[in-house]
Amino acid sequence: MTEHPTSYERPQPGADPAEARGALLRSPKPLSATALPAQARSTGETPVARGTGTPCGKGKETPVNGPEHAQPDSAEPDAHRPRPTPVPEGIPPQPSAEQERAQGGQERRTGRGVPPGRPMPMRRDGDRLRFVGAATRRIARGIDLDEIVMGLCRATVPTFSDAILVYLRDPLPVGDERPTGPVVLRLRRTDRIPEERDTEGGFLPVPAPEPDFADLSDLSGLSALTAELCEVRPGGALNEVLRGVRPVFADAPAARAALPELLGEGGESVVPDGQHAILAPLRGRRRVIGAALFLRRPERLAFEADDLLVAAQLATHSALGIDKAVLYGREAYIADELQRTMLPETLPRPTGVRLASRYLPAAETARVGGDWYDAIPLPGSRVALVVGDVMGHSMTSAAIMGQLRTTAQTLAGLDLPPQEVLHHLDEQAQRLGTDRMATCLYAVYDPVSHRITIANAGHPPPVLLHLGGRAEVLRVPPGAPIGVGGVDFEAVELDAPAGATLLLYTDGLVESRLRDVWTGIEQLREKLAATAQLTGPDHPPPLEALCDEVLDMLGPGDRDDDIALLAARFDGIAPSDVAYWFLEPEDAAPGRARRLARRALARWGLEELSDSVELLVSEVVTNAVRYASRPVTLRLLRTDVLRCEVGDDVPQLPRLRQARATDEGGRGLYLVNKLARRWGATRLSTGKVVWFELNRN
Numbered sequence: 015m016t017e018h019p020t021s022y023e024r025p026q027p028g029a030d031p032a033e034a035r036g037a038l039l040r041s042p043k044p045l046s047a048t049a050l051p052a053q054a055r056s057t058g059e060t061p062v063a064r065g066t067g068t069p070c071g072k073g074k075e076t077p078v079n080g081p082e083h084a085q086p087d088s089a090e091p092d093a094h095r096p097r098p099t100p101v102p103e104g105i106p107p108q109p110s111a112e113q114e115r116a117q118g119g120q121e122r123r124t125g126r127g128v129p130p131g132r133p134m135p136m137r138r139d140g141d142r143l144r145f146v147g148a149a150t151r152r153i154a155r156g157i158d159l160d161e162i163v164m165g166l167c168r169a170t171v172p173t174f175s176d177a178i179l180v181y182l183r184d185p186l187p188v189g190d191e192r193p194t195g196p197v198v199l200r201l202r203r204t205d206r207i208p209e210e211r212d213t214e215g216g217f218l219p220v221p222a223p224e225p226d227f228a229d230l231s232d233l234s235g236l237s238a239l240t241a242e243l244c245e246v247r248p249g250g251a252l253n254e255v256l257r258g259v260r261p262v263f264a265d266a267p268a269a270r271a272a273l274p275e276l277l278g279e280g281g282e283s284v285v286p287d288g289q290h291a292i293l294a295p296l297r298g299r300r301r302v303i304g305a306a307l308f309l310r311r312p313e314r315l316a317f318e319a320d321d322l323l324v325a326a327q328l329a330t331h332s333a334l335g336i337d338k339a340v341l342y343g344r345e346a347y348i349a350d351e352l353q354r355t356m357l358p359e360t361l362p363r364p365t366g367v368r369l370a371s372r373y374l375p376a377a378e379t380a381r382v383g384g385d386w387y388d389a390i391p392l393p394g395s396r397v398a399l400v401v402g403d404v405m406g407h408s409m410t411s412a413a414i415m416g417q418l419r420t421t422a423q424t425l426a427g428l429d430l431p432p433q434e435v436l437h438h439l440d441e442q443a444q445r446l447g448t449d450r451m452a453t454c455l456y457a458v459y460d461p462v463s464h465r466i467t468i469a470n471a472g473h474p475p476p477v478l479l480h481l482g483g484r485a486e487v488l489r490v491p492p493g494a495p496i497g498v499g500g501v502d503f504e505a506v507e508l509d510a511p512a513g514a515t516l517l518l519y520t521d522g523l524v525e526s527r528l529r530d531v532w533t534g535i536e537q538l539r540e541k542l543a544a545t546a547q548l549t550g551p552d553h554p555p556p557l558e559a560l561c562d563e564v565l566d567m568l569g570p571g572d573r574d575d576d577i578a579l580l581a582a583r584f585d586g587i588a589p590s591d592v593a594y595w596f597l598e599p600e601d602a603a604p605g606r607a608r609r610l611a612r613r614a615l616a617r618w619g620l621e622e623l624s625d626s627v628e629l630l631v632s633e634v635v636t637n638a639v640r641y642a643s644r645p646v647t648l649r650l651l652r653t654d655v656l657r658c659e660v661g662d663d664v665p666q667l668p669r670l671r672q673a674r675a676t677d678e679g680g681r682g683l684y685l686v687n688k689l690a691r692r693w694g695a696t697r698l699s700t701g702k703v704v705w706f707e708l709n710r711n
Contacts, residue, residue, distance in 0.1 A: 142324055145173060150331045158343060159186075162335040166306065167205035170328060174321075175292075175308040177206040177284075179240060181276065182296070182304035182336065188344050197246040197253075199276070199304060204240075240277045240284060252276050256295045256302045261325040263317065264291030264307075276305065284309065289316040294329040298337035306332070349382045352409070356416045357578075361389050364397040365653045366461025366587045370557035372565060372579040376407045376522070383407030383576030384415045384452065385520045390426040393696040393703040394659065395461055395651055398426045399582055401473065401518040402454035402496075407576050414450055418442065418496070422456070429698045432456040432469035436496065436503040440471070443497035451497035455490075455518060459510055461587045462651075466516070469505040471496045474521050474531060477539055481513035481554055483546035485539045512586040513554055517542065517564070522575030541567045557581050591618075591652040599639040599646055599662075607635040607648055611658075614650050623656060623708055626689050631658060633682035634704050638662040642701075655691065655707045663701040 149169035156162035167178050184200035246253050251271035255262060262269045264285050272293065273285055285291045290312060296304040306329055310317065353375070361369040369389050376383055384404025392398055400422055404415045421442045425435045435456050443450045453473040459466045468476070468488065472495035479485045488508060494501040510516070517538075524534025545563045549555045555563075561581055568577075593614040597603040608628040615624050631648070638646045642662040651657040670683045686693050686706050693706035 142320060146324055146327045149174075149328055153328070153331050153335055156335060156339065159336060159339045162332060162339050163203045165335075166328060166332045167203055170308060171205045172207040174324065174328075176311050176314065177204065177309040179204050179277075179284075179307040179309075180296075180304065181244065181306070183302075184243070186303060186336070186340050187301065188340050199244045199246060201240060201242045202304070244276050244278065247275070250275055255293060256305060259295050259297050259302070261292050261294035261322045261329065263289045263322070264293060265289055269293050273307075276307070286310070286312045288312075289318070290314070292317055292322065292325045294325040296329050296333040296336065298333045303333055303336060349409070352412055353382045356412055356419065357386060358388060362391050362397070364389070364391045364461075365395040365651065365657070366585050367397055367459055368557055368583040368585065370561050370581045372561045372577070374522075374565070374577040376576040382409055382412040384411030385522065385576045385578035386415050386419050387518065387578045387580040388419060388422065389580070389582075390423055392426065392458065393429060393661075393698060393705070394649075395587065395653075395657065397459050397461075397582075398432075399457045399459065399516070399518060399580060400426075400454065401520060401578055401580050402452055403473065403520040403522075403578070404450075404452040414443075414446060414452070417446065418452060418454070422454075427696070429696065431505060432458055432467050433503040433505040436469050436471045436493070440496045440499060440501070440503075444499050449497075451495045453495050453521075457516070457518070459516075459582065459584065461585070462589075462592055464510050464512065464584070464586045465507055466510040466584075467505050467507045469493070469503050471503060474519065474524060474535060476519075477517045477535070477542060479515040479517065479542045479546055479554070480511065482551045483543055485542040485546070487535060487539055510584045510586070512584055514584050515542075515554060515557070515560065516582045516584065518580040518582075519564075520576070520578045522577040523564070523568070523579065525575070537567060538564065554583065557583055587651060587653060593650040595648045597635065597639070597646045597648055599642040599644070601639075603639045603646060604632045604636045607631050610648065611650060615656075618652050620652070620656065620710065623710070626708060627656070627658065630686050630689060630706055630708075631660070633685055634658075634660045634706070637668060637682055638664075638704070641666075652710075654710070656710055657705060657707045659703050659705040661698070661701060661703040665697055665701055667695045667697060667702055668704060 149166075152169040153162055153165040156165045163180050163182075166180065170178055179201060180203045181199040182202045184198050244252070246256065251268060252275040255268050255272040258268070264270070264273060265288055269291075276293075277284065285307075286309070290310040292308040294306045294308065295302050296306060306325075308317075308325060353373075357373055358371075361371060363369075371387055373385070373387070384402075384406055386400075386402050386404075388398075388400040390398040390400065400419075402415070402418060402422075404411045404418065418439060421439055422435060425438050430438070436454060439452075439454060443452060452471075454471045455468065455473040455476065456471075457466055457468040457476070468490050470490045471493045473492075475490050475492075476488050477485055478488055490506055491504040493503050519538070521531060524538055525531045526534070529537075541564060542560075545555050545560060561579055564579065565577070593610070595607075595610050597607060608631060611627050611631050612624050615621055615627060635646060635648065638660050639662075641664045644663045647659070647661040649659045649661075651659070668683055670687055672684070683693075689708075690706035691709050693704075695702055695704045
């Protein structure tokens with residue numbers, strides 16, 4: 015609803031007419047011929063001309079210049095006259111239908127045939143001040159660009175103008191950056207008086223169409239008549255008006271030359287003759303960022319000189335608000351990009367486990383936070399599952415979170431035990447600062463052994479949903495938060511049966527001002543169990559749907575912190591799909607490795623891969639036994655692909671290089687790179703593992 019000013023000010027009793035304020039309040043004379051008319055009061059009184067403004071009330075003075083310039087006076091209310099419906103504060107009351115008929119059905123905004131003594135809208139300076147105050151409050155409520163532009167349109171139509179066109183620079187400059195290229199204005203928004211208020215609300219009578227003025231009742235037609243884009247030519251008429259900053263009437267010579275450039279060919283037809291249009295530049299903190307065109311219909315009172323000041327105030331507040339909205343939009347974009355880059359874009363697809371995740375910021379105005387999750391593939395088809403929470407949800411928390419997440423990925427690449435990873439994270443947090451604290455849970459899942467190893471640093475415990483629908487909170491040592499220092503972390507190894515789902519989360523999911531942590535954890539456990547009952551005991555719920563159901567447990571008052579959620583469905587690798595051998599570091603090891611691989615492929619029905627597998631296994635095992643001092647391990651895994659892993663006790667990783675024609679070696683990894691689907695090498699605490707994968711079909 016559009017906010018409007020209240021009606022004209024009553025004379026204040028006891029005010030001294032010699033005083034400037036008292037003279038303004040009590041003078042029966044009009045402020046000027048250009049003043050805007052005042053609104054009727056909402057009390058239902060019919061104002062009449064006031065007499066003398068002397069303190070004693072002696073003498074009478076007739077209205078000046080007829081009814082259009084007459085000032086209202088108080089009159090006794092008619093007891094039999096119906097009172098109009100009360101309206102919200104700040105919006106001028108509109109006359110009822112009976113009042114309109116009693117007054118001859120004349121429109122109070124047109125100024126035609128208004129009965130003597132009837133007040134005109136916004137007649138006094140106080141009305142303008144109230145209107146500007148209400149309009150600027152409405153504009154200031156916007157936080158983004160569209161809200162501010164809409165606030166300007168709704169605040170001015172229909173109180174100040176019948177229609178408005180708002181042009182903004184495209185693109186809008188941000189902050190102190192200097193835009194390059196030509197200045198281009200784009201029509202951002204148009205607005206008009208709603209059609210139902212034109213005919214029924216008593217704002218405007220339906221006029222006969224005039225050939226020199228477009229019909230403002232058709233907003234789509236108004237937009238179609240004006241150009242969407244306008245390039246401001248240096249030294250042109252529009253450029254001079256925008257540089258002048260001050261609003262101008264459309265009939266001014268400078269505006270008449272600038273409007274065709276702004277509105278495009280034929281666009282000036284929307285501008286009526288006389289002072290029925292105002293062109294107001296929108297100037298922000300550093301530069302002009304657009305323009306607003308206020309339009310009134312020809313039958314309505316024309317704009318007056320004081321309306322230029324009103325237009326200037328509206329343009330200034332809108333331009334400054336747009337400047338702030340653009341800065342806010344840039345900050346929000348940076349925050350979104352920062353949070354997006356801090357979290358994994360996509361989750362990996364490790365063998366034997368399926369993953370799903372969710373992240374929710376603390377609020378729309380706090381889009382970054384310290385919560386994170388991660389899934390890191392490890393040697394031996396294992397996967398590390400990490401979830402952490404840095405205290406706070408600010409840019410600083412997000413930056414610290416990014417450093418800790420990077421550190422965790424580096425430590426995971428070294429294949430350290432979970433408790434050692436937390437110990438190094440604790441040291442890193444202390445190096446970042448004495449008040450850099452976080453909670454973290456680090457788990458390593460092995461799909462071959464169907465076991466999971468978990469270490470905790472002050473984080474809420476994970477919840478395991480079994481295939482039959484039973485949900486349990488895993489008992490893991492709580493530990494101290496990261497950053498405390500001097501604390502040992504303990505790891506526990508638990509069963510991870512096939513079909514079970516492990517849920518890792520941050521405290522924002524289970525803790526709020528309305529409930530404590532353990533109450534929230536119990537509600538989470540019950541929610542998981544209830545969701546599992548919907549799919550039956552033999553079919554676990556889909557991961558994505560399960561994550562959505564978990565987030566649905568959040569109530570209106572349960573969003574005090576950001577939320578990170580990581581769900582892992584354990585499929586595992588069956589023992590029949592795994593072949594594992596130890597090979598002594600001797601010259602006969604490559605030949606034995608080829609025979610063992612051939613037998614395993616025959617048992618699995620993959621004889622078509624025998625030639626490629628034997629060649630690649632021979633090359634990798636040969637390189638391993640050449641430098642190893644302990645037995646070499648060989649493992650084949652049959653999943654959706656065939657994976658081969660060769661481990662030794664030498665920490666140096668092999669590098670792919672181009673062998674020269676005279677070199678006797680150096681071609682083994684070249685063959686692996688050409689024939690394998692994927693390959694890689696990972697350093698372990700006891701040496702390294704070189705692996706490759708081949709497609710099964």
